Amino acid sequence: KAGVTQTPRYLIKTRGQQVTLSCSPISGHRSVSWYQQTPGQGLQFLFEYFSETQRNKGNFPGRFSGRQFSNSRSEMNVSTLELGDSALYLCASSHGTATYNEQFFGPGTRLTVL
Amino acid sequence: SQKIEQNSEALNIQEGKTATLTCNYTNYSPAYLQWYRQDPGRGPVFLLLIRENEKEKRKERLKVTFDTTLKQSLFHITASQPADSATYLCAPISIPSGAGSYQLTFGKGTKLSVIP
Numbered sequence: 001k002a003g004v005t006q007t008p009r010y011l012i013k014t015r016g017q018q019v020t021l022s023c024s025p026i027s028g029h030r031s032v033s034w035y036q037q038t039p040g041q042g043l044q045f046l047f048e049y050f051s052e053t054q055r056n057k058g059n060f061p062g063r064f065s066g067r068q069f070s071n072s073r074s075e076m077n078v079s080t081l082e083l084g085d086s087a088l089y090l091c092a093s094s095h096g097t098a099t100y101n102e103q104f105f106g107p108g109t110r111l112t113v114l
Numbered sequence: 115s116q117k118i119e120q121n122s123e124a125l126n127i128q129e130g131k132t133a134t135l136t137c138n139y140t141n142y143s144p145a146y147l148q149w150y151r152q153d154p155g156r157g158p159v160f161l162l163l164i165r166e167n168e169k170e171k172r173k174e175r176l177k178v179t180f181d182t183t184l185k186q187s188l189f190h191i192t193a194s195q196p197a198d199s200a201t202y203l204c205a206p207i208s209i210p211s212g213a214g215s216y217q218l219t220f221g222k223g224t225k226l227s228v229i230p
Contacts, residue, residue, distance in 0.1 A: 100146040105159070
């Protein structure tokens with residue numbers, strides 16, 4: 001089975017721009033979660049989608065949004081980029097049928113905001 | 115507010131010794147706790163899940179304990195090898211009330227270096 005894939009792997013943007021990141025989960029997984037990882041804050045939960053519906057949301061501003069398509073692929077959008085948005089963005093998929101399901105992480109997208 | 119602390123940012127041990135990593139949590143009543151391994155430039159990889167009614171779980175050279183009274187989980191790697199060098203993350207999981215889902219909240223991790 002192919003693992004979780006994320007595109008692009010690296011991205012450089014400037015302040016004020018917007019960005020869209022993509023995540024393809026493992027086949028058969030219906031839950032996709034997004035995380036932001038920085039050296040100072042560690043791994044922080046952004047949101048989770050299950051069957052095209054946002055099921056849970058972390059404490060991030062409204063500039064961070066996401067969606068999930070019928071094939072479970074997910075996108076994350078960040079509008080009006082700030083320098084502090086520079087981070088590794090990880091998505092993870094799981095079966096999503098139980099609260100403690102193992103999460104399978106992708107390699108991440110490294111976003112640099114200049 | 116909920117807080118997760120992993121004992122130290124970095125831990126160096128000699129090859130062959132047992133590495134012990136600590137995960138403490140406050141303002142939490144997790145029903146489960148997961149441990150992940152993360153290598154530089156890669157996403158975390160799931161290692162073990164332990165339930166609140168399990169005191170101990172083993173997988174090959176790995177052992178995890180879960181003490182809900184102390185609000186602590188210990189992660190042990192026996193006979194450590196240089197290939198075990200990585201950052202290890204713990205993630206306590208609380209069952210949400212109502213129909214809500216759960217979210218994984220991770221500690222900041224402990225970077226383990228196993229010295230040959």
